[in-house]
Amino acid sequence: MPWRKPQPTLSDSDFQRFRLLILERTGLMFDHKRRAAVAQALTEGAHQVGDPSLERYFNLLSASPTDGPIWEPLISTLTVNESYFFRDAEQIEVLRRCLLPDVIARRQSQRRLRLWSAGCAGGEEPYTLAILLHQLIPDLERWDALILATDIDRQALQRAERAAYRDWSFRNTSAAIRQSYFNDNGDCLELHSHLRRLVKFAYLNLAEDAYPTPSDPLLSGLDLILCRNVTIYLPEPVIHAIAGRFYQSLASGGWLMVGASETNDQRYHPFQAVNLRGITVYQKAGKMAEIPGRTVRPVRPPLEEATKETGEAKREAPGRGDLPNTAPPSSPPMIPKVVPPNxxxxxxxxxxxxxxxxxxxxxxxxxxxxxxxxxxxxxxxxxxxxxxxxxxxxxxxxxxxxxxxxxxxxxxxxxxxxxxxxxxxxxxxxxxxxxxxxxxxxxxxxxxxxxxxxxxxxxxxxxxxxxxxxxxxxxxxxxxxxxxxxxxxxxxxxxxxxxxxxxxx
Ligand SMILES: C[S@@+](CC[C@H](N)C(=O)[O-])C[C@H]1O[C@@H](n2cnc3c(N)ncnc32)[C@H](O)[C@@H]1O
The missing domain is CATH 1.25.40.10 (Tetratricopeptide repeat domain)
Structure with missing residues (x-):
């Protein structure tokens, strides 16, 4: 029962066609509960292009590229950019103690690391990775380390580039971290420039873009992808396609971490689901590192793929056709002990x-x-x-x-x-x-x-x-x-x- 604000209205047919268009272009899905938010965003968006007619706004959006200036303010209003440093302490511990040490050990001889924060919002997540790398690699300046950070919201990316944050972004961050890595300029805290240099921000629409491409070395051979709290706003087929592209972008043995509420083994086929300190992460099959406490289970293929070897469902599953055919993992699946949940x-x-x-x-x-x-x-x-x-x-x-x-x-x-x-x-x-x-x-x-x-x-x-x-x-x-x-x-x-x-x- 939220605070009641005067709502712009949207007819049923307008709601249907706009939300379909938004879904097709961005993967963002809006149900009836969020109709008022969509109406508000469309009214503002139409206003910003200087013409309040929703009819003409729809035609303009349909004729414009999603990464262009017509879509930009609408996407910025519709996306939820909530983020903060060191978000989800348990996942951060898995990054600090398991995943980053693993990729650092693998890349020790080349001294080259490639990480990706997909759906990076205002930059708190990729900069958290930069701080963790600084803590874990004593001679970081001698490494070729790059954290690619992408988002569909250009305004969030502009804020991220500034790397200046208010208190709210530090609600899970110790005073020691703030003092060690940020300059207090009175109004906000600015991240030190040697850490900012590790992160490269770019626009990327996870739902639409055909990535990775052979011509884009930034998105291939990656060691780790974080895509946390992004897919909760996307429909299942889009998530499935994104998971397939992530698989292609990773080097063998590379890791994918999604939000704690987004883990779902079927979606992430053919990754291996790995349990580390009670957190599920996904690994592209390859040489397995020895991480204490690690348990592995194979990710089951989605039902239609498992049962229908050559059927339409398999051919039509978006983004899946070109996935490498991985062999089943050699280790047998763990049989979980059944205990009633507390x-x-x-x-x-x-x-x-x-x-x-x-x-x-x-x-x-x-x-x-x-x-x-x-x-x-x-x-x-x-x-x-x-x-x-x-x-x-x-x-x-x-x-x-x-x-x-x-x-x-x-x-x-x-x-x-x-x-x-x-x-x-x-x-x-x-x-x-x-x-x-x-x-x-x-x-x-x-x-x-x-x-x-x-x-x-x-x-x-x-x-x-x-x-x-x-x-x-x-x-x-x-x-x-x-x-x-x-x-x-x-x-x-x-x-x-x-x-x-x-x-x-
Ligand atoms: C809630 S924030 C999550 C930020 C960060 N990953 C975290 O966990 O704190 C979700 C972000 O996903 C972005 N996003 C939503 N749909 C996207 C898409 N289709 N492509 C790229 N980014 C998208 C939004 O713009 C938003 O910045």
């Missing part, structure tokens, strides 16, 4: 389903989590959100109150309860609840926004203006594409634009 694992699985917007699966996991651990307040909170988003406010309220019973200082539960009360018309109690949120977390931007609205309703204009000004002040310190806690897809930029258009602000 509450924490069920909760994480529920979160993964949520990221993929598979709400029924998410609900099943959170309920199973609660049956294992009845007091799991985060699971209660998730069920409350699911109910609230489905409009079942009474159920949502019961769940959120249970969450608060277990964890009385849980800010997001207070926030959700405040939204529910507001929705149920309990204006004063809702305002009191939002005040609790702000008491617990003074920087909670959306609580200030809502409190501003409620005070306005109550006729208290001065208090309303004060909270809106606080929201603007807090938002002004964050990058505009920062996703706001308490919302699913609302960014700081959206809220600031809305507040500035609020009468009386």
């Amino acid at each position: 509450a924490a694992a069920l909760y994480r699985e529920g979160e993964d389903w949520l990221r993929q917007r598979r709400l029924a699966d998410a609900r099943r996991c959170f309920e199973a989590c609660l049956s294992q651990e009845p007091g799991h307040s985060a699971a209660c909170q998730q069920l409350a959100r699911l109910e609230a988003n489905a409009g079942r406010l009474a159920e949502a309220r019961r769940w959120v109150e249970q969450a608060l019973e277990r964890e009385p200082l849980r800010v997001e539960s207070h926030y959700l309860l405040a939204l529910i009360k507001q929705e149920q018309g309990e204006i004063e109690p809702a305002a009191a609840q939002f005040r609790k949120v702000i008491y617990l977390e003074p920087g909670f931007i959306l609580a200030h926004v809502h409190l501003g609205d409620l005070y306005q309703k109550l006729g208290q204009s001065a208090a309303a203006a004060r909270h809106r000004a606080q929201a603007v002040g807090l938002g002004g310190r964050l990058p505009s594409d920062t996703l706001l806690p308490g919302s699913d897809d609302l960014t700081v930029g959206h809220v600031l634009a809305l507040l500035r258009n609020t009468p009386g602000y």
